Amino acid sequence: MKSETTMALLDLNHGTARSNAASNGRIPALLGSLNSFFARRALYRQTVKELNGLSDRDLADLGINRLEITSIATAAVNGKA
Structure with missing residues (x-):
């Protein structure tokens, strides 16, 4: 009887999660919110x-x-002045 082993691979070179988040506009939106917060x-x-x-x-x-x-x-x- 043969046993198969499954391994997980983590690829840190391509940054897939980061590029997906950036392409969805979440990172630019977050940076815009932070800029707005600090300006206010x-x-x-x-x-x-x-x-x-x-x-x-x-x-x-x-x-x-x-x-x-x-x-x-x-x-x-808040722009009410």
Whole structure:
């Protein structure tokens, strides 16, 4: 009686899974999402930094309470400003 052995082969030279994912558009979509996230985060931080740098009098002239700064920055990031 002959016994047959089956072996698995892993080919690391061709990157099939990576090329399939890239061809499906998942990697570019992920990179686009990451770029968008970091751009929105940078805008949020810059807005908070600039508004926090203003004096209470300057903020009052703009009609902004210091407690509203984070919500204003969030609205700016979400395009609601």
